[in-house]
Amino acid sequence: MCVALVILVLSLGSMAVAGSRPLSFVDGSWTLVVLPDTQFYTRTYPEIFRSQTRWIADHKDDRNIAFVLHEGDVTDGNSPGEWEQASLAMSTLDAAEIPYAIAPGNHDYYGNGLTRETLMNSYFPFSWFLGLPTFGGVYEPQRVENSYHLFEAGGKGYVVLALEFGPRDGVLSWANQVLLQHADRTAIIVTHAYTYSDGTRLDHVGKPWQHNNPHIYGLANLPGGVNDGQELWEKLLAQHENVAFVFSGHITPGSARQVCWGVRGNTVHEMLADYQDRPLGGEGYMRLLEFLPDGETIQVLTYSPYYDLYLTDKDNQFAPLPMPAYLPPDIKVNGQDTPISVSQGDPVSVTVGLDPGDYAGLNADWWIAVNTPFDPPLDWYTYVYPSG
Numbered sequence: 001m002c003v004a005l006v007i008l009v010l011s012l013g014s015m016a017v018a019g020s021r022p023l024s025f026v027d028g029s030w031t032l033v034v035l036p037d038t039q040f041y042t043r044t045y046p047e048i049f050r051s052q053t054r055w056i057a058d059h060k061d062d063r064n065i066a067f068v069l070h071e072g073d074v075t076d077g078n079s080p081g082e083w084e085q086a087s088l089a090m091s092t093l094d095a096a097e098i099p100y101a102i103a104p105g106n107h108d109y110y111g112n113g114l115t116r117e118t119l120m121n122s123y124f125p126f127s128w129f130l131g132l133p134t135f136g137g138v139y140e141p142q143r144v145e146n147s148y149h150l151f152e153a154g155g156k157g158y159v160v161l162a163l164e165f166g167p168r169d170g171v172l173s174w175a176n177q178v179l180l181q182h183a184d185r186t187a188i189i190v191t192h193a194y195t196y197s198d199g200t201r202l203d204h205v206g207k208p209w210q211h212n213n214p215h216i217y218g219l220a221n222l223p224g225g226v227n228d229g230q231e232l233w234e235k236l237l238a239q240h241e242n243v244a245f246v247f248s249g250h251i252t253p254g255s256a257r258q259v260c261w262g263v264r265g266n267t268v269h270e271m272l273a274d275y276q277d278r279p280l281g282g283e284g285y286m287r288l289l290e291f292l293p294d295g296e297t298i299q300v301l302t303y304s305p306y307y308d309l310y311l312t313d314k315d316n317q318f319a320p321l322p323m324p325a326y327l328p329p330d331i332k333v334n335g336q337d338t339p340i341s342v343s344q345g346d347p348v349s350v351t352v353g354l355d356p357g358d359y360a361g362l363n364a365d366w367w368i369a370v371n372t373p374f375d376p377p378l379d380w381y382t383y384v385y386p387s388g
Contacts, residue, residue: 002200002258002261020312021312022301023290023317023319025062026292027293028292029064029154029291030065030153031063031289031290032065032289032291033056033068033069033287034069034286034287035068035071036249036273036274036282036285037073037105037249037274037276038070038073038075038089038282039076039082040276040280040281041085041089041281042074042076042082042083042085042089043077045280045281048280048281048283048306049086049089050088050089050092051284051306052089052305053089053093054305055305056068056092056096057092057093057098060096063290064153065098067099067101067151067153067158067160068093068098068101069100069101069103069160069162069188069247070090070100070101070103071103071105071190071192071248071250072103072104072106072165072191072250073107073108073249073250074105074108078109078119079119080119083120083122083123087124090102094128099132099133099134099149101149101160101190102120102124102162103164103165103192104118104192105165105193106165106166106192106214106250108165109219112217113165113166113218115219116145116164116219120145121143121144121145125144126141126142126143126144129147132149135149136148136149136150136159136178137178139170139171145164146162146167146171146174148161148178148182149162153291154291156185156295157184157185157186158185158186159179159182159186159187159188160187160188160189161178161189161190163190163191163232164192165191165193165214165219165226166193166219166220166227166228167232168223168227169224169227170224172236176236176239176240179240185242187243187244187245188244189237189243189247190246190247191247191248192248192250193212193213193214193249193251194228194232194246194248194250194272195229195256195272196229196251196256196272197254197272198256199256199272201228201230201233202214202228202230202251203228203229203231204216204228212250212251213228214226214227214228215228229248233260237262237268238260238263239262241262243262243266243268244269245269246268246269246270247271247273248270248271248272250272251274252277254272255274256271256272257272273302283306284305284306284307285302285311286303286305287300287301287302288300288301288303299317299318300318300319301317302316302317331350331351334348335349335351
């Protein structure tokens, strides 16, 4: 079950700000910084990218910044000049000894995702990451498109998985082993294409009207294929109870988030942030997730070091980040709570009762998966939308 909270980000001019005050940093908190798509910065406005990383370095101590995620589309055309600008901007974090992970986007490959060839490894080489104390490993030798990282903050251990655009099946198998190996750590996932602008996942089967699904790009025809958000959820993320966050960019206009529950009842926060449709390719806005000293509460802010301004509307600043308890559904088959026996051709009625808890009045996008023993197996799922 997931609860989607749609966030629409509109181009309101270069100085657009909402009316409430920015949330104050709470002493004793630590910060995770998320950099949305920087493709237009590396192409046209490199000073904006540099303002972001310079602010991060300058506030490493007073904001207790523990890690930085880049959601991909580092560049617009995978050109040497753009990668040079990206390397220059990110080198500020290197100098400040702030660890980071980069998930490549479709624009970081040749031909906008026509192949999986990229200049990323020339400008962010494996040899550099290998020397970082937080670096865990990679999927392919000497290639950093898929990597994992380990860090501690706020008295807890975290594992970060940075996955390629439309991860291949082999990548998911590798990621599965990483999450099993580090099951004692809270897992943070960053991948370029995952959440859609309505807060649900990219899903080429269930929602074919969504644009820019990884399945439409040329690399989908290469060995290993691709996996979109829904496939990534079903094959990997929903299966691990230590998964807590999924961050992505790629989709415009807008940004969105939803709260989901894995098969073991763990809460998973999925967030899309991509401001490239704003003037100047995004105006420098980035996400700050501040993990408060209580170890349970997070406040999320959207800030531009380029303007020294926050977006403080309810869609770009929210706290506390909801951490709801798992609410198991009441499922009955033909009116019974216990297993029933049916023959092929018998009608089956499934009813699901959900306690909305704190989410009463919100639309829930949920689905039912059915697996049958008949030959051939009949496996299907259907989306159910509430009326009204």
